[in-house]
Amino acid sequence: MTSALYLPKMRNVLAGISEEQHRVDEVEQPKLLRKVRERGTPWTPEELVEACASGYYAAPPEIGRMLFTFVRATRPETVFEFGTSYGFTAIHIAAALRDNGFGMLYTAELHEGKCTAARNNLASAGVGEYAEVIQGEAEEILSSFSRRIDFLYLDGWAEFYLGVLRAAEPRLRAGALIHADDTAKFAAGARPYLDYVRDPSNGYVSTAIADGQGLELSTFTRTSERALS
Numbered sequence: 001m002t003s004a005l006y007l008p009k010m011r012n013v014l015a016g017i018s019e020e021q022h023r024v025d026e027v028e029q030p031k032l033l034r035k036v037r038e039r040g041t042p043w044t045p046e047e048l049v050e051a052c053a054s055g056y057y058a059a060p061p062e063i064g065r066m067l068f069t070f071v072r073a074t075r076p077e078t079v080f081e082f083g084t085s086y087g088f089t090a091i092h093i094a095a096a097l098r099d100n101g102f103g104m105l106y107t108a109e110l111h112e113g114k115c116t117a118a119r120n121n122l123a124s125a126g127v128g129e130y131a132e133v134i135q136g137e138a139e140e141i142l143s144s145f146s147r148r149i150d151f152l153y154l155d156g157w158a159e160f161y162l163g164v165l166r167a168a169e170p171r172l173r174a175g176a177l178i179h180a181d182d183t184a185k186f187a188a189g190a191r192p193y194l195d196y197v198r199d200p201s202n203g204y205v206s207t208a209i210a211d212g213q214g215l216e217l218s219t220f221t222r223t224s225e226r227a228l229s
């Protein structure tokens, strides 16, 4: 079976998001970084979401493939994503769930327009049935989330990672995988989160991965010939 990731409609949607992101974020990202630098007080989620409303801020394709790999290899029933944006990472996760043949992604996004765009992108990529885009504040959504979480992907804003993790904690499966992005890029914001997950008394084993320095994780997307014989 060809992986969902290689189907033409999937490739078209992912390429479209990447192209738009380069065009839009080239202008929007410097504006956002200036606002973040000039800000002297902590942001509320609503203020930050408004500040980045005109940008994409999608993860790079390598992270998309890494998420795909994690989901194919660990076969989670429930994945929770903090920060959907236009659905670039959500599509990779949903493609892996589709290849697994089971599982569901719940992805939280506060911005209404991005929720609509992500739902459309997931549907156009052919994996809409594996993902539910939930409009709202991630911590609030998690406070009433009733499913056991096998894989938690954090890609909203680093300042909120700890709050989101603590809200997810009662639902985390023993052995759940937690992937937090941009912890070096936004090191100051991520600090409380990193201190928490690196303190063994909080129940985690945690390590930093320096992406961009030669790291590759892979999973096999077809049935092994050896397994068939």
Ligand SMILES: C[S@@+](CC[C@H](N)C(=O)[O-])C[C@H]1O[C@@H](n2cnc3c(N)ncnc32)[C@H](O)[C@@H]1O
Binding pocket: 045, 048, 049, 052, 056, 057, 058, 059, 060, 082, 083, 084, 085, 086, 087, 088, 089, 090, 108, 109, 110, 111, 114, 136, 137, 138, 139, 155, 156, 157, 160
């Ligand atoms: C870096 S972008 C996500 C990118 C996406 N994962 C991708 O790679 O395609 C972060 C997103 O998180 C959303 N966000 C930030 N804080 C949030 C919160 N507290 N609750 C829900 N969404 C939030 C923002 O509106 C923004 O669209």
